[in-house]
Amino acid sequence: MKTFLLSMAGAFTAMILFIFVSFVGLMLLIMAAAGSKPPHPANIVLTMDLNAQYPDQAPATGLAALSGAPGFVDLLVKLKSAESDKSVKGIYLRGADYGFGTSRAEELREALKSFQASGKFVIAHSQGMFGASGPSAYHSISTADEIWMQPGTDLMVTGVTFETEFLKGLFDKIDLQPQIYPFYEYKNAPNSYNETGYTEPHREAMEALANSIWSTALDEIAEDRDIGAGQLRTILESGPKPAAEALELKLVDKLGWPEDAEEAAKERGGGDKAELIDLASYVSPAKYNSKAPLIAVVGGEGAIVTGGGGSDSPFSSPPGFASDVVARAILDAAEDEDVKAIVFRVDSPGGSPTASDQIWRAVERAKEAGKPVVVSMGSMAASGGYYVSTGADAIMANRATLTGSIGIFGGKMALDGTFNKIGVTFDTVSVGGEFASAWGTGAFTPSQEAEVKASLKRGYDRFLQLVGEGRGMTYDQVHEVARGRVWTGEDALKVGLVDEIGTFMDAIEKAKSLAGIEADVTPRLAFYPYRKSGFEALEDVFGVSAETARAMSALSAMVGDERTQTLLEELSAVDAMNSGQAMAVGPRIRER
Numbered sequence: 256m257k258t259f260l261l262s263m264a265g266a267f268t269a270m271i272l273f274i275f276v277s278f279v280g281l282m283l284l285i286m287a288a289a290g291s292k293p294p295h296p297a298n299i300v301l302t303m304d305l306n307a308q309y310p311d312q313a314p315a316t317g318l319a320a321l322s323g324a325p326g327f328v329d330l331l332v333k334l335k336s337a338e339s340d341k342s343v344k345g346i347y348l349r350g351a352d353y354g355f356g357t358s359r360a361e362e363l364r365e366a367l368k369s370f371q372a373s374g375k376f377v378i379a380h381s382q383g384m385f386g387a388s389g390p391s392a393y394h395s396i397s398t399a400d401e402i403w404m405q406p407g408t409d410l411m412v413t414g415v416t417f418e419t420e421f422l423k424g425l426f427d428k429i430d431l432q433p434q435i436y437p438f439y440e441y442k443n444a445p446n447s448y449n450e451t452g453y454t455e456p457h458r459e460a461m462e463a464l465a466n467s468i469w470s471t472a473l474d475e476i477a478e479d480r481d482i483g484a485g486q487l488r489t490i491l492e493s494g495p496k497p498a499a500e501a502l503e504l505k506l507v508d509k510l511g512w513p514e515d516a517e518e519a520a521k522e523r524g525g526g527d528k529a530e531l532i533d534l535a536s537y538v539s540p541a542k543y544n545s546k547a548p549l550i551a552v553v554g555g556e557g558a559i560v561t562g563g564g565g566s567d568s569p570f571s572s573p574p575g576f577a578s579d580v581v582a583r584a585i586l587d588a589a590e591d592e593d594v595k596a597i598v599f600r601v602d603s604p605g606g607s608p609t610a611s612d613q614i615w616r617a618v619e620r621a622k623e624a625g626k627p628v629v630v631s632m633g634s635m636a637a638s639g640g641y642y643v644s645t646g647a648d649a650i651m652a653n654r655a656t657l658t659g660s661i662g663i664f665g666g667k668m669a670l671d672g673t674f675n676k677i678g679v680t681f682d683t684v685s686v687g688g689e690f691a692s693a694w695g696t697g698a699f700t701p702s703q704e705a706e707v708k709a710s711l712k713r714g715y716d717r718f719l720q721l722v723g724e725g726r727g728m729t730y731d732q733v734h735e736v737a738r739g740r741v742w743t744g745e746d747a748l749k750v751g752l753v754d755e756i757g758t759f760m761d762a763i764e765k766a767k768s769l770a771g772i773e774a775d776v777t778p779r780l781a782f783y784p785y786r787k788s789g790f791e792a793l794e795d796v797f798g799v800s801a802e803t804a805r806a807m808s809a810l811s812a813m814v815g816d817e818r819t820q821t822l823l824e825e826l827s828a829v830d831a832m833n834s835g836q837a838m839a840v841g842p843r844i845r846e847r
Contacts, residue, residue, distance in 0.1 A: 354388025
């Protein structure tokens with residue numbers, strides 16, 4: 256027994272010593288990792304692949320936050336900071352094959368022009384462009400100092416086409432009755448259910464949008480390529496151009512393969528001394544100034560939904576425009592004494608009026624707290640996207656931003672006739688007044704329809720009231736340019752719905768001005784909601800503490816990164832399955 260106890264004591268002591276030594280070693284590794292900083296190359300050529308799918312704003316939580324991948328606005332900030340980095344000589348772009356997004360192309364072009372004005376070069380390479388998505392792929396690189404094109408490919412820069420699906424013919428065949436009421440005639444989303452083709456107001460609005468977008472692209476491409484706008488229109492509207500012909504027409508500057516253009520970019524960046532660094536990974540060497548004034552950036556992207564967005568599962572895509580999350584972010588920024596102004600980036604087709612109202616009120620409270628609010632509109636800020644923007648001190652949009660759509664619609668699909676066709680019938684028992692059964696499968700009664708329309712009219716009137724207050728317009732003035740109509744940013748400026756044409760970086764400058772920050776001062780930017788680090792995202796997703804994750808990360812250097820990574824992934828998967836977050840976990844298959 257004595258021998259056994261001594262053996263146990265020895266084993267216990269050895270275990271304690273092992274844990275202690277491992278802990279000390281682990282801490283040394285962590286401190287070494289924290290203290291090490293890779294040298295900043297002397298000659299940098301940034302790179303950016305425009306075929307990559309970037310969200311407008313980087314995700315703050317969930318699995319998507321683990322990657323640390325930036326959003327489009329982060330890339331704009333990085334490109335701006337690179338202007339003052341003497342090590343950065345230029346940027347090499349891989350052009351998009353299809354579309355890049357009309358408004359996004361415009362915003363990137365402005366960022367590249369500013370980059371060029373700081374003395375940096377821009378070289379772009381295209382492996383052919385397919386114009387099904389309009390002019391945005393070419394528009395996004397047209398300002399480049401050199402545009403290279405792969406031999407044997409075509410350059411297709413088409414005009415703008417909108418194609419809308421109409422379902423009324425199908426609904427008539429299956430006896431489905433759409434009862435969806437728009438306020439007013441330009442609120443065209445319900446037309447897909449109520450019509451078999453464009454109404455005159457719908458066609459009028461869509462033609463105006465297409466003409467505005469196409470003209471914007473032509474004007475800017477013509478300026479970049481030093482070709483008359485009329486001549487350019489004739490060239491592009493005549494169809495696809497083979498690479499050799501595109502070169503003759505001065506639409507591109509050189510023919511060559513991607514590696515040829517890359518080598519040309521490296522040569523301009525210093526030859527063998529040049530190092531290619533992805534813009535997404537670039538970190539400015541500028542010294543952090545903790546005393547610089549702080550501007551908060553609040554982002555909202557996607558459909559606007561009420562509350563926190565529903566499921567907490569890390570395996571579901573978190574909503575980018577949940578009213579509780581975005582409103583809270585605005586309020587947190589407003590309550591921070593260090594924040595001097597707020598830039599509210601909006602990229603949304605709309606959504607819940609109730610959710611939009613909640614976010615609008617948060618903007619009002621921020622202004623009441625003395626914080627100027629500037630809205631930067633991305634690709635679109637329509638309907639609810641305009642609703643949340645209307646109270647801002649300044650609204651800025653790109654020329655091609657889709658905005659406005661100040662209107663509302665609602666109703667239901669009466670399905671009883673469709674079910675009757677297959678032998679399904681309904682009977683109803685209802686108490687609590689006639690309106691209690693309004694949302695059943697049958698058609699509205701006349702009084703129910705009247706109540707639904709009255710409710711929608713109240714929503715429309717409130718929307719117009721808030722726009723009038725925010726924009727300094729009367730009800731009638733707003734109604735004249737509202738009625739559900741969508742405008743481009745350029746046309747919205749003419750009718751008073753936006754204040755200036757400008758990019759996200761222009762919105763930062765506007766916020767500086769409204770906050771009284773001197774023009775030559777570079778502010779700090781703080782993103783709200785708070786963006787979790789990779790370790791914090793691990794804790795959020797898998798219940799792994801940040802300290803544990805850091806320890807495992809450092810330990811990976813001792814036991815081999817691949818094995819540690821596999822262990823982490825398997826443990827997290829098992830934890831997800833045990834907690835009900837995953838239905839099943841299968842064996843991992845790795846490529847070798």
